[in-house]
Amino acid sequence: MSDELIERLSRDLKPVPRLAVARRLAIGLGVGAVVSAVLTRATLGFRPDMTEAMGEAMFWVKLAYTAAIAGLGCWIVERLARPAGDARRRTIWLLLPFAAVAMLAAWQLMQAAPGERMHKIMGGSADACPWCVLLFATPPMLGLVWAVRGLAPTRLRLTGAMLGLAAGGAGAAAYALHCDEMTAPFLAVWYTLGILGAGAIGALVGPRALRW
Amino acid sequence: MPTDPDLNALFLAGLDGDARAYARLLHALRPRLQAFFARRIGRDAGEVEDLVQETLIAIHTKRATFDRSQPFGAWLFAIARYKLVDHFRRTGRRAQASLDDAGELAVADESAASDARADVARGLAVLSPRTRELVQGVKLDGTPVAELAARTGLSEGAVKVAVHRGVARMAAALRGVPASKDAPPGGSPDE
Missing domain, CATH: 1.10.10.2690 (Arc Repressor Mutant, subunit A)
Known part of the structure; x- marks a missing residue:
C-alpha cells in the first residue's frame, strides 16, 4: 500500500523553486490588494484632491504605515506557514510601524492647541473608518487564506492573526486612497483599530480556514 | 531508531527533482513514521497505516514549505505531530501520548527533541x-x-x-x- 503510494508520489517529481512560499503569499496579498483598490475606486471613489494630497507627507505616512503592516505581516506568515517555522524575531519588527505612528500621533497632539486635540483624533469620519478598513481587508484576507491553505502552518490561530493583520494593512492602504483624514492621531487610532479588527477575525477563522 | 544524517541530503535532492533520492527518502521515513504513530496511538495497524500515508502525502504536497537552511528533522517532526494532533481532534481521543519525545523520528538534529523537552517542561510546570x-x-x-x-x-x-x-x-x-x-x-x- 505505502509502496504504491511512494511510487506514485515520486513519479514525475518536479523541482521546487526556492522562493515558492514567498511567491505564493505575494500573489495572494497582491491580487487581494489590487481588488481592494479597485473596489475603493468603484464604491467610494479616490479622494478628489489626490494630486495635491500626493504633495503632502501625511498622505505617504498613511500609505507607508499600512503597507508596512501588510508587508511585515506577510513576512511573518512566510515563516509561520512552514512546519517548525520560528517567527518570533520577525514578529518583533511588526511592532515598529505601530510604535512609530503612535509616537508621531503623540507628538502632533502635544503640538496642537488643547481645543484642537479632539478634532485631530476624531476627524470627520472616525465612525466609518474602522469598518471600511475591515471591509476592504476582505479581498486580501481571502487571497492570503488561499495562499496559506497551500502551505503548512501548524499554529493556525497565530498564523490566522498575522495573516489578518497583513490583510488589514493592505485593506487600509486601499481605503487610504479614498480617505482624506490627514492627522497622525486619526491614523493611529482608527486605522489601527480596523487593522487590529482584521487581525482578530484572522485569529478567529484561522483554526478552521487554514487546516490542512 | 538510529539516526541517519543522509535523510537531509536525500530530501534536498528530492526538492531539486531527484526522484530516486526522493523515493529512497520516503521508504526510509515509512518505518520511522510507523513507529512514531504506533507508539502514540497504540497498535491499531489500520489507523497507524492511515496516518503514515497521510503524513507521507503531506510531506510530498507541502515539501515547498521546507526551509533549506533548517534541519529536516524538525520539519518532519512538526508535520508528524500536526497530523497526530489532527487525528486526536478528529477522533476525540486524548493526546497524552504526543508528549513523548520524537525518538523514532530522530534525524540527527536537536531541535525536535528540544521542542519535546520544552513541552514536557511546560507540562510539568x-x-x-x-x-x-x-x-x-x-x-x-x-x-x-x-x-x-x-x-x-x-x-x-x-x-x-x-x-x-x-x-x-x-x-x-x-x-x-x-x-x-x-x-x-x-x-x-x-x-
Whole structure:
C-alpha cells in the first residue's frame, strides 16, 4: 500500500523553486490588494484632491504605515506557514510601524492647541473608518487564506492573526486612497483599530480556514 | 531508531527533482513514521497505516514549505505531530501520548527533541510539586513505582493513579496553551 503510494508520489517529481512560499503569499496579498483598490475606486471613489494630497507627507505616512503592516505581516506568515517555522524575531519588527505612528500621533497632539486635540483624533469620519478598513481587508484576507491553505502552518490561530493583520494593512492602504483624514492621531487610532479588527477575525477563522 | 544524517541530503535532492533520492527518502521515513504513530496511538495497524500515508502525502504536497537552511528533522517532526494532533481532534481521543519525545523520528538534529523537552517542561510546570516529583520519577527517570511509594509514603496504587492523572493534566495543559515556540495565540491545530 505505502509502496504504491511512494511510487506514485515520486513519479514525475518536479523541482521546487526556492522562493515558492514567498511567491505564493505575494500573489495572494497582491491580487487581494489590487481588488481592494479597485473596489475603493468603484464604491467610494479616490479622494478628489489626490494630486495635491500626493504633495503632502501625511498622505505617504498613511500609505507607508499600512503597507508596512501588510508587508511585515506577510513576512511573518512566510515563516509561520512552514512546519517548525520560528517567527518570533520577525514578529518583533511588526511592532515598529505601530510604535512609530503612535509616537508621531503623540507628538502632533502635544503640538496642537488643547481645543484642537479632539478634532485631530476624531476627524470627520472616525465612525466609518474602522469598518471600511475591515471591509476592504476582505479581498486580501481571502487571497492570503488561499495562499496559506497551500502551505503548512501548524499554529493556525497565530498564523490566522498575522495573516489578518497583513490583510488589514493592505485593506487600509486601499481605503487610504479614498480617505482624506490627514492627522497622525486619526491614523493611529482608527486605522489601527480596523487593522487590529482584521487581525482578530484572522485569529478567529484561522483554526478552521487554514487546516490542512 | 538510529539516526541517519543522509535523510537531509536525500530530501534536498528530492526538492531539486531527484526522484530516486526522493523515493529512497520516503521508504526510509515509512518505518520511522510507523513507529512514531504506533507508539502514540497504540497498535491499531489500520489507523497507524492511515496516518503514515497521510503524513507521507503531506510531506510530498507541502515539501515547498521546507526551509533549506533548517534541519529536516524538525520539519518532519512538526508535520508528524500536526497530523497526530489532527487525528486526536478528529477522533476525540486524548493526546497524552504526543508528549513523548520524537525518538523514532530522530534525524540527527536537536531541535525536535528540544521542542519535546520544552513541552514536557511546560507540562510539568502545571503540576503540584508532589505530582511533578512522581511523574518525573516514573516517566522520565524510570524510577520503580515501589521505590517512589516507599519514598513518599503512598501506596503503589496511589502513585500510579497520581502519575496517570498528572500526565492527563499535562496533556490538557499542552493542548490548551500555544506550542513552545511562538508568542501568544495559536498553538495546536485544534485550537
